[in-house]
Amino acid sequence: MAKLHPIQNKFTAGILSPRLHARSDAEAFNSGVEDSLNMVPLKHGPMQTRDGTVFARIIEGTFARVFPFQLTPDSVIGEGFSFVISDSGKAFVIGASGIVGGTELVVNGQFGGGLNGWTTNSSGSGSSVNWVAGKALLDGGTSPSSFAEITQQILVDTDVIHIASYTVEPIVRGITGIRKIRIGTSQFGAEIAEGTNTVQFDTLANPVVWVTIRINGVFPEGEEIGDFIIITETLRKITNVTLTNTNDSPIIFSHSYTATDIRNLQAEMTPSEDVMYITSATNPVSKLTYNAGTNVWAFGEVAFINQPASWVDNSYPSTVAFFQGRSWWGGARDKAETFWGSKSAEFENLTTGVTDANAMEHTINRRGRIRWMKGVRNLLIGTTSGEFIVTSEGAIVTPSDVGIEMQSANGSSNVQPTAIGNSVMYVSSDGRKVFVSTFKWTEDAWFGQDITFTAEHLTDGNKILDLAYAKNPENVIWMASENGQLLACTFEPSTGQMGWHRHETNGFVLDASVVEKAGMSIVTLVVIRKINGVDTLVVENMSSSIVLDSAVVINNDTPSADIVGVSALAGNTVTPVVDGAVHPDISLDLNGNGTLNYVGSVVQIGHSFTQEMITMPEDAGSEEGSGMGFRKRWNKIILRILSSAMPLINGKRPADRTPQTLMNTREASVTKDIEVSNLGYDDRAQISIVQDKPLKMTIVGRFGDMGQSNL
Numbered sequence: 001m002a003k004l005h006p007i008q009n010k011f012t013a014g015i016l017s018p019r020l021h022a023r024s025d026a027e028a029f030n031s032g033v034e035d036s037l038n039m040v041p042l043k044h045g046p047m048q049t050r051d052g053t054v055f056a057r058i059i060e061g062t063f064a065r066v067f068p069f070q071l072t073p074d075s076v077i078g079e080g081f082s083f084v085i086s087d088s089g090k091a092f093v094i095g096a097s098g099i100v101g102g103t104e105l106v107v108n109g110q111f112g113g114g115l116n117g118w119t120t121n122s123s124g125s126g127s128s129v130n131w132v133a134g135k136a137l138l139d140g141g142t143s144p145s146s147f148a149e150i151t152q153q154i155l156v157d158t159d160v161i162h163i164a165s166y167t168v169e170p171i172v173r174g175i176t177g178i179r180k181i182r183i184g185t186s187q188f189g190a191e192i193a194e195g196t197n198t199v200q201f202d203t204l205a206n207p208v209v210w211v212t213i214r215i216n217g218v219f220p221e222g223e224e225i226g227d228f229i230i231i232t233e234t235l236r237k238i239t240n241v242t243l244t245n246t247n248d249s250p251i252i253f254s255h256s257y258t259a260t261d262i263r264n265l266q267a268e269m270t271p272s273e274d275v276m277y278i279t280s281a282t283n284p285v286s287k288l289t290y291n292a293g294t295n296v297w298a299f300g301e302v303a304f305i306n307q308p309a310s311w312v313d314n315s316y317p318s319t320v321a322f323f324q325g326r327s328w329w330g331g332a333r334d335k336a337e338t339f340w341g342s343k344s345a346e347f348e349n350l351t352t353g354v355t356d357a358n359a360m361e362h363t364i365n366r367r368g369r370i371r372w373m374k375g376v377r378n379l380l381i382g383t384t385s386g387e388f389i390v391t392s393e394g395a396i397v398t399p400s401d402v403g404i405e406m407q408s409a410n411g412s413s414n415v416q417p418t419a420i421g422n423s424v425m426y427v428s429s430d431g432r433k434v435f436v437s438t439f440k441w442t443e444d445a446w447f448g449q450d451i452t453f454t455a456e457h458l459t460d461g462n463k464i465l466d467l468a469y470a471k472n473p474e475n476v477i478w479m480a481s482e483n484g485q486l487l488a489c490t491f492e493p494s495t496g497q498m499g500w501h502r503h504e505t506n507g508f509v510l511d512a513s514v515v516e517k518a519g520m521s522i523v524t525l526v527v528i529r530k531i532n533g534v535d536t537l538v539v540e541n542m543s544s545s546i547v548l549d550s551a552v553v554i555n556n557d558t559p560s561a562d563i564v565g566v567s568a569l570a571g572n573t574v575t576p577v578v579d580g581a582v583h584p585d586i587s588l589d590l591n592g593n594g595t596l597n598y599v600g601s602v603v604q605i606g607h608s609f610t611q612e613m614i615t616m617p618e619d620a621g622s623e624e625g626s627g628m629g630f631r632k633r634w635n636k637i638i639l640r641i642l643s644s645a646m647p648l649i650n651g652k653r654p655a656d657r658t659p660q661t662l663m664n665t666r667e668a669s670v671t672k673d674i675e676v677s678n679l680g681y682d683d684r685a686q687i688s689i690v691q692d693k694p695l696k697m698t699i700v701g702r703f704g705d706m707g708q709s710n711l
Contacts, residue, residue: 010045014499052546061088080515093251101298134305141217323375382412431463470521484508548606
């Protein structure tokens with residue numbers, strides 16, 4: 001009998017397809033596992049318990065998705081929030097504070113087609129009011145007493161605060177006349193409020209107010225004032241006026257999406273503003289906005305300037321991207337191969353023309369509906385038949401300089417892609433494969449790599465429904481799938497290293513998204529869970545400090561055994577962790593009340609989950625070559641663990657209690673080599689490693705003493 005000492009010191013390849021279980025010649029074979037559950041292969045090599053989830057809130061409805069709304073890092077209300085849209089007809093900004101912008105009350109606030117709905121007025125030399133291409137042109141004239149203005153009468157509610165604002169195109173030179181937004185009880189009046197850009201006001205019990213935008217004149221251009229020559233420009237181009245009722249309450253909005261609509265939504269943040277556009281093939285484009293200056297949130301339909309006539313019910317754009325200072329739109333049913341680019345620096349202006357700054361419309365000369373768009377080095381477009389880039393002979397794509405080049409013929413589903421460094425990740429048209437498209441300088445082209453190749457069985461009859469990329473502390477792509485499992489792939493874009501893993505929870509995962517907070521990637525899930533026996537939508541955030549799902553943390557000023565009012569877990573049997581020690585499971589009543597066996601100061605309660613991994617069939621070689629087929633027996637199995645509780649190894653748990661540990665305290669996690677003896681021969685010599693407690697486990701490597709008999 002041969003005596004062997006095999007070792008596996010990395011698990012970076014993750015779960016491997018059964019098709020690879022005899023490929024001991026492949027590098028992945030020696031760094032993969034046959035299966036794992038609720039464990040993540042790390043870039044450095046170990047396999048580690050996934051983070052648990054912390055309960056955030058319950059959502060009305062039966063289906064929902066979550067989208068990341070990423071604010072600037074210095075935002076006073078936080079860096080990022082999750083925007084959840086459910087089939088209840090409501091949408092929620094989870095965890096955000098501020099004022100909700102309500103119904104838009106201004107008529108023709110974006111001046112589509114003219115100044116309809118507005119009353120105009122001008123006074124003094126050189127003053128005028130005109131309209132051109134979706135803008136109100138106000139020239140204040142050539143003296144400080146002259147002015148130009150537009151006004152509109154608006155019906156308002158008398159019991160809520162309102163907010164009004166307007167936007168202008170920037171003036172590139174000169175000293176401009178004073179500009180104001182005014183709220184009055186009479187035409188052109190300002191008795192209620194006045195400001196430069198924005199006003200927040202109480203209607204003072206008036207059911208009708210007037211909103212006015214006024215531009216004052218200045219001294220004539222070149223007039224000498226003392227030692228200075230004043231260069232003036234009083235023409236201001238007003239592009240949007242808005243006035244909404246507001247309510248300081250949880251950030252909740254209404255919408256008209258169905259569950260089918262919600263599944264197919266795509267959303268993209270603008271490059272430089274706190275605005276997210278949301279596309280639906282069957283509904284007009286909407287947007288979620290946050291105004292940091294006024295602390296106001298708003299959600300509603302986008303009023304494009306010169307929106308294409310082909311954008312009609314059931315044939316709106318289904319995807320959006322931003323590239324080279326333009327917004328890009330595509331995927332409309334009736335123009336499946338056509339995409340549109342906005343005017344330069346005007347994301348909602350689709351006025352076409354021949355000048356470089358104009359909007360554009362272009363059609364791919366190859367059959368296949370546009371499914372996604374993404375701006376990285378190029379503007380990439382994925383269709384049902386292949387992947388393309390938008391090209392130009394110059395450095396910038398313009399209406400007169402635009403072309404299309406096909407890069408691959410993989411075909412794409414309507415799952416929104418995600419950018420990973422300089423690569424783009426997207427899902428195949430059948431929903432089973434994930435491709436990473438990377439630009440290769442040597443070929444001057446984009447090439448797609450199928451990263452599901454090593455674990456294709458995970459998506460057999462189980463389509464991928466979304467992609468969410470968490471880049472810190474580990475590079476992990478999280479994916480909801482049709483069977484309610486959370487699939488994931490640890491992926492290092494610089495090296496192409498990848499390892500697949502799967503995760504289950506006491507529920508059905510519908511969607512996942514990622515926001516960045518303080519340099520960390522926060523994964524948010526929407527999960528269907530049973531609460532009092534009823535399927536309920538729950539929003540949860542992954543947390544490295546929890547090894548439970550949908551967990552609630554109770555901090556008692558005085559140690560207590562009472563669990564009171566944990567409605568998120570009502571009617572469930574849950575696992576408590578009391579002051580770091582695992583407590584026997586308890587049942588909560590219909591009100592979320594229960595009692596512990598002993599008191600505790602910090603109590604975590606939630607759904608427990610099993611952590612498990614099964615190693616690949618062992619092939620340590622033989623004198624004749626491969627050791628496959630030989631009967632084997634592990635005489636001694638040794639695991640190197642890192643800051644871990646003792647796991648079960650082939651059903652046996654090493655001694656996990658030491659004399660130094662005080663009674664009524666948990667044995668501390670350890671970093672050491674642990675071992676068990678093993679009985680029985682088989683021809684695979686696989687090792688099962690299980691942690692059945694809500695405690696973290698990190699497996700750094702496995703090795704030991706093995707006997708191998710002849711065939």
